[in-house]
Amino acid sequence: MVPKVVFGEGCFDQLSSILSSKKKEKAPFIYLVDNVFEEDTKFLDRINLRFNDKLIFVSAEEEPKTSQVDTLVKNIKSEFTYLPSGIIGIGGGTVMDLAKAVSIMLNNKGSAADYQGWDLVSKKAVYHVGIPTISGTGAEVSRTTVLTGPVRKLGINSDFTPFDQVVLDPELTKGVSKNQWFFTGMDCFIHCVESLNGTFLNAFSQSYGEKAYDLCLEIFLGDTLSEKESRAKLMMASWHGGMSIAYSQVGVAHAMSYGLGYVLGTKHGVGNCIVFQYLSEFYPKDVALFKQMVAKHGVTIPQGICQNLTEAQLNTMITVALGMVPLWENALGADWEKVITPEKLRELYLKM
Incomplete structure (x- = not known):
């Protein structure tokens, strides 16, 4: 579990005091920041870089890759004599996963691809902090960092993956586009859905999963929440949902989504949304609720993305999905x- 977390509107401004006790002489803090903030000088000024701290902008346009992690690690090691005092990820799930992976690989030999799997680290x-600016992925709390490698899309799942500190500031999720929010x-x-309907379910994961599930229904099907309340509750839903799958597992939609991603x-x-709309056989009640949410918010789910696949692509997609054994066992x-x-x-x- 993440040992330390702060939550609340404006708590991002506590970051400097949080990091002060972790600063090692001559060793910088490295900030991996979503490049959507590259021109946001007002926000960047709040980061408060000191001494030789370094800010690296990263693109979240594509899913994180093992090669991207390897390049970041190589560049950091070539620029600094000392291991960083810490890695701070600021952004959505992609940046969260990159920050976790980079912090692992700074202290472990080889390529990030060597550690895709369970308990290989x-x-x-290195000390690492997660600051989500989008809510939903649960990457801020999970014990995995999902990466696309040369032969598979799979997380680095380990007890060393979770952040040492998380800063949950709902204010940072202002301005997220409607589609991205959805x-x-x-x-x-x-x-x-996948945690609560899985064979790995236990009282611990169930208690978190049920709370996150209820919050999602309130946020996406209700009409009573203010924008501010909705931001705070979705951030909590993300946290609780991430906790639920950390102590159980995901299922059919995620396994198949990995194939699409790869x-x-x-x-x-x-x-996940593309896949989930076709999973009534496995999650009938929740697919129906999902379709209500899509209709309520007027979101368009991409269709026909698999129509022009080559036979080789389709077989690769199937192979990647079948490789998600723990997900299928849970489902x-x-x-x-x-x-x-x-x-x-x-x-x-x-069908997709």
């Missing part, structure tokens, strides 16, 4: 392979 990560929020909703580069939240139990066959996945993908 041997050395503790798709990222649906990532949270689908986390809850082959087509589909953004994670969008990919369908130990005998999942009797239900989810390559032919079944082919049928589902060709």
Whole structure:
């Protein structure tokens, strides 16, 4: 679990005092910041860089890659003699995942691709802080950092992955576009659905999942919340949803979304929505609720993205999805392979 967290409107301004006790002599703090803030001088001034601290803008246009992590680590090590005092990620799920992965790889040899899987990391990560500016992914609290590698899309899942400190300031999510708000929020909703309907469910994950699920219904189907209340509650839904899957697992939508992401580069939240609309067989009540949310907010889910796939692309997509064994086990139990066959996945993908 994340050992330290602060929450509240304006709490971002506590960052300097939070970091002061972690500063090591001559060792900088490295800030990985979503490049949407590159021209926002008012916001950047609040970061309060000191001494040799460094700010690196990163693009979240594409899903994070192992090669991107390797490049960031190489550049940091070549510029500084000392390991950084810490890595601070400021942005959405992509930036959160990059910050977690970079902090791990600064202390572990090889490529980030070598650690895609479960519990492969041997050395503790550099101190790292997560500051989400979009709510829904749960990346701020999860024990994984999802990366697209040379042969698969899979997270670095380990006890060293979670942030040491998280700063949850709902004020930072102002100005997020409607589509991004919706798709990222649906990532949270689908986390809850897959956790609560999975075979790995336990009282701990259930308590978090139920709370996040109820918050999502209030935010996306209700009419009583102010914009400020909605921002705060979605940030809490993201946190609770992330906690729920950290102690259980996700399921069918995420497994298939990984295939879309690997082959087509589909953004994670969008990919989940594309898949989820066709999963009534597995989550009938919640797919119906999802479609109500889509209609209420007038969001368009991309259609037909798999129509022109080559046979090789389709087979790769199926292989990537089938490789998500813990996700399928959670969704369908130990005998999942009797239900989810390559032919079944082919049928589902060709609907999309």
